[in-house]
Amino acid sequence: MKRISAATAGLALLTLSACGGGDPLETDDNGEDASPAGENGALVVGSQQYYSNTIIAEIYAQVLEQEGYEIQREYEIGQREVYIPELEAGAIDVFPEYTGNLLDYFDPDNESGEADAVHADLGEALPEGLQALDYAEATDQDSYVVTEEFAQEHDLSTVADLAEVDEDLSIAANAEFETRPYGIEGLAETYGVELDLVPVEDSGGPLTLGALLDGEVEVANIYSADPAIEDNDLIILEDTESLVLPQNVVPIVSESVDDAARDAINEVQAVLDQQELLDINSHSQSTQDSPADVAQWWLEDQGMLD
Amino acid sequence: MNHLIEAFEVLLDPDAWSGPGGFGARMIEHLWYTALALLISAAIALPVGLIVGHTGRWRALAVISSGMVRALPTLGVITLAALFVGIGLTAPMISFVVLAVPSILAGAYAGVESVSPATKDAAKAQGMSGWQVLLRVEIPLGLPLIIGGLRNATLQVVATATLAAYVGAGGLGRQLFLGLRTQDYPLMLAASIAVILLAIILDALFELSQRLLRRRMGLV
Numbered sequence: 273m274k275r276i277s278a279a280t281a282g283l284a285l286l287t288l289s290a291c292g293g294g295d296p297l298e299t300d301d302n303g304e305d306a307s308p309a310g311e312n313g314a315l316v317v318g319s320q321q322y323y324s325n326t327i328i329a330e331i332y333a334q335v336l337e338q339e340g341y342e343i344q345r346e347y348e349i350g351q352r353e354v355y356i357p358e359l360e361a362g363a364i365d366v367f368p369e370y371t372g373n374l375l376d377y378f379d380p381d382n383e384s385g386e387a388d389a390v391h392a393d394l395g396e397a398l399p400e401g402l403q404a405l406d407y408a409e410a411t412d413q414d415s416y417v418v419t420e421e422f423a424q425e426h427d428l429s430t431v432a433d434l435a436e437v438d439e440d441l442s443i444a445a446n447a448e449f450e451t452r453p454y455g456i457e458g459l460a461e462t463y464g465v466e467l468d469l470v471p472v473e474d475s476g477g478p479l480t481l482g483a484l485l486d487g488e489v490e491v492a493n494i495y496s497a498d499p500a501i502e503d504n505d506l507i508i509l510e511d512t513e514s515l516v517l518p519q520n521v522v523p524i525v526s527e528s529v530d531d532a533a534r535d536a537i538n539e540v541q542a543v544l545d546q547q548e549l550l551d552i553n554s555h556s557q558s559t560q561d562s563p564a565d566v567a568q569w570w571l572e573d574q575g576m577l578d
Numbered sequence: 579m580n581h582l583i584e585a586f587e588v589l590l591d592p593d594a595w596s597g598p599g600g601f602g603a604r605m606i607e608h609l610w611y612t613a614l615a616l617l618i619s620a621a622i623a624l625p626v627g628l629i630v631g632h633t634g635r636w637r638a639l640a641v642i643s644s645g646m647v648r649a650l651p652t653l654g655v656i657t658l659a660a661l662f663v664g665i666g667l668t669a670p671m672i673s674f675v676v677l678a679v680p681s682i683l684a685g686a687y688a689g690v691e692s693v694s695p696a697t698k699d700a701a702k703a704q705g706m707s708g709w710q711v712l713l714r715v716e717i718p719l720g721l722p723l724i725i726g727g728l729r730n731a732t733l734q735v736v737a738t739a740t741l742a743a744y745v746g747a748g749g750l751g752r753q754l755f756l757g758l759r760t761q762d763y764p765l766m767l768a769a770s771i772a773v774i775l776l777a778i779i780l781d782a783l784f785e786l787s788q789r790l791l792r793r794r795m796g797l798v
Contacts, residue, residue, distance in 0.1 A: 444665070447743070447752065448759035472665055473744045473755055483665045483746065528717065 314342040318364040321350045323563065324412060324497055324553050328521060328544075330366040330567035332537050336366070338577060339536045347563070352377050362398055365526040366537070367457060371407055372517030374524070385514040387411075398524070405523045405534055406541040410549035412497035413519035414454060416443070416509045422490055423507040429511040434465040434491070442468040444483040445493035446475055454516045462513050467491060494499065496546070499554035521549070543574055584764035585771060586649045592766070601753065601772060608749040610774060611667070612736045615674035619731060621680045624724075627686020631720070640687060644680035652677055652738050663747035670739070677738055678731035685727015689720025717794070721786055722788055729784035736777045740769070750776075 276474050315336060319329035326347050333343045346364060349355040356377065358364045371390045375382050378397040384390040391407045398404060423429070426437045434441065449455040449469055459465045472480045476494035484492040485504060494501060496508060496519075521544060523537050548570070556566045571577040588594050595602045630640045652673050660669035693716050701715045702724045717724070743751030757766025 444746065446759050447755040450756055451760055470665065470746045471743055471752065471755065472746050473759075474657070479660050479665060479745055482661060486664045488664055488666070488746075 309361045314344045315533065316344045316346055316363065317366045318349050318353070318358070319347040319368060320352075320356055321348045323556055324549070325368055326563045327552055327556060329366070330563040331540055332366055332368065332523060334564075334567050334571055335536050335540055335576065338535055340349060341533055346524055347482045359402060359524060359526065362401070362526055362528065365528050369404075370412055370519035370524050371404075371522050372413065372519045374404075374522070376517065384517065387518040387520050390518050391520065394522070401527050403527075405525060407520035407522040407540045408541045408544035408549075410494055410497065410521050410544045410546050411519050412501050412521065412549065414445075414516050415496045416494050416511065417484065417492050417494045417501060417506045418490060418509060419484060420505045420507055421562075423509075425548060428507070428509060430512050431459070431465065431515070432463045432512060434459075434467075434509065435463055437490075439490075440468065441466070441491060442470050442489045443491040443493060444470045444472045444480045444489040446473055447471045449493060458515050462515050497549045497553055499550055499557055502550055502554065539576070543576075555564050581763045581767055583717055585767035588764050589769040589771060599752065601768075601791055604748060604750050604752055605772060605776065608736070608739050608746075608751075608773070611670070611674070611739045611742055611747070611749055612732065612776075612780075615671055615735045615739070616728065616732055618671070619675045619678035619682055619735075620728065622675070623682035624686050625728075627683040627727075628712065628725075630683075630716065631687035631690025632708070632716060634691075637687065640683060644683050647676055648680045650676060653741055653744065658740055660745040667742065667747045669745050670742035670747055673741070674735050674738065678735050679729040681734065682727045685724050685730070686720075689727070690716045691720075692723055693719045699782075721791060721795075725784065725791065727790055729781065729788070732780050732784065733777055734778055736797035737773060741772060 316331045317329050317336070319326040326346045329347060330345075335346060337343050349358070352374075355364060355367065359367055371382075371387065371394050375384060375394045375397055378399070379393065382390075382393055382397070384393045387407065391404065394404050408419070416434075418428060426433070428434065428437070443445055443449070443456075444569070449471070452458070456467055456469050459467055470483065470489050472483055474480055476492070476498060478500075480492050480494060481500050481504065484494075484506070491509075494506070500506070501508065521541070523541065525534060525537070529537075552566060552570050555561070555569060558568070561569070568577065591600070594600060597603065626640070630636055655673035655676055656669050659672045663669050663672075688689055690712070696712055697715060697719065701711045707712065739749050740751030740754050742749045743755050750773050753769035753772075757763060757769060
């Protein structure tokens with residue numbers, strides 16, 4: 273009996289170590305490509321499983337290719353829990369991120385507020401070997417949105433103005449809005465705004481938008497880079513107290529990314545303001561083009577591709 | 579394993595059960611959604627199924643269409659319906675009815691068909707009308723299968739009713755989605771366990787009623 277369990281334990285250990293040692297990205301490469309990139313000079317660009325993020329990644333990739341770098345693309349990697357370890361291990365070299373969420377990932381107890389502070393804190397919170405380049409003006413963050421009509425009727429421009437509205441207000445948002453610091457409780461504590469949560473689980477998608485436009489809710493939580501905001505003349509209420517942690521687009525790079533490559537990416541960062549990001553997302557949604565085509569379209573539009 | 583223990587701790591905490599958003603209130607909502615969906619589905623599927631079984635007409639149509647409807651993904655139906663009717667209970671209710679109708683329909687026609695032709699002939703030979711054969715012979719004798727269809731439908735709906743919370747309604751899906759979105763896995767697991775408990779209790783009630791019925795009909 274003892275022997276069997278020892279053998280089982282040994283086997284389990286073997287399996288475990290096999291899992292731990294194997295790099296899922298590398299095995300992938302070996303399957304498709306005889307020479308695993310990332311090791312002979314190619315820079316690996318990754319992206320989240322989110323169309324807008326993948327387009328930004330593709331923009332970095334195309335800019336770097338133009339500078340003569342060899343690029344390997346590892347897009348749509350899903351959760352932070354999956355790709356951050358890959359970044360730390362050096363399997364990915366460039367990754368578009370969002371300042372606030374990434375800071376929360378490394379330092380959940382941070383008390384940052386403004387975009388600058390969040391970016392600075394992020395620089396300190398990042399593990400050794402990873403650096404945050406310049407942050408773009410463009411954000412993709414939770415925002416409190418109302419219809420233009422409602423905003424005019426009640427003279428709303430900031431979140432605090434909601435406290436003056438003399439009716440029962442409800443907000444359509446994901447379930448987590450119940451407990452997040454920027455959610456129901458945060459709004460009550462910081463702004464004295466009491467909202468009822470109507471949970472709609474499509475992360476500010478068409479159902480949330482529909483609920484707002486139908487008047488089933490007065491406020492909706494829609495991401496600031498969602499083209500639906502412009503398409504439907506929605507008003508983003510200004511978050512004067514920085515309740516929502518700023519989520520500026522920021523590239524995270526490894527040490528294999530040299531200064532010239534960093535400069536090339538930072539040039540993109542310098543022009544990527546909110547309107548540009550909205551244009552990119554809007555173009556992608558209306559044309560349904562591939563991220564590569566959208567990235568190329570935008571870069572040509574900016575005169576950044578030869 | 580720790581998540582499971584913590585989930586039971588959540589379920590054993592009286593605070594988690596009280597209040598308008600607690601497990602108690604959400605469970606009642608969940609049961610109410612299930613009951614409402616079954617009531618609507620039965621009102622549609624039972625008459626149709628009984629007629630199909632009794633007359634033997636449109637049988638192929640009933641089999642094929644209910645088979646096709648079964649293949650529809652419920653979340654897709656909810657999202658699509660909600661884009662038309664807005665958020666709230668209507669969209670999930672539509673999808674629950676779509677989910678429940680095929681089982682009830684199949685149970686109803688299969689139940690009527692299960693009665694032996696000799697028995698039906700004997701009833702007709704005694705001078706019973708078509709309605710009388712259906713009401714006094716086919717339905718009572720087919721009842722175990724008819725209830726079996728309702729039982730299947732109940733199980734499917736109670737397990738799926740969590741999706742009501744996807745579009746702004748209540749039910750145990752509220753806790754489930756909250757847990758999912760905030761990585762509060764004990765809460766998510768606790769909500770799942772609550773749904774499983776409801777399903778087991780409802781299924782046991784059906785089992786009991788089917789047994790009593792069989793005993794009363796002298797089938798055991």
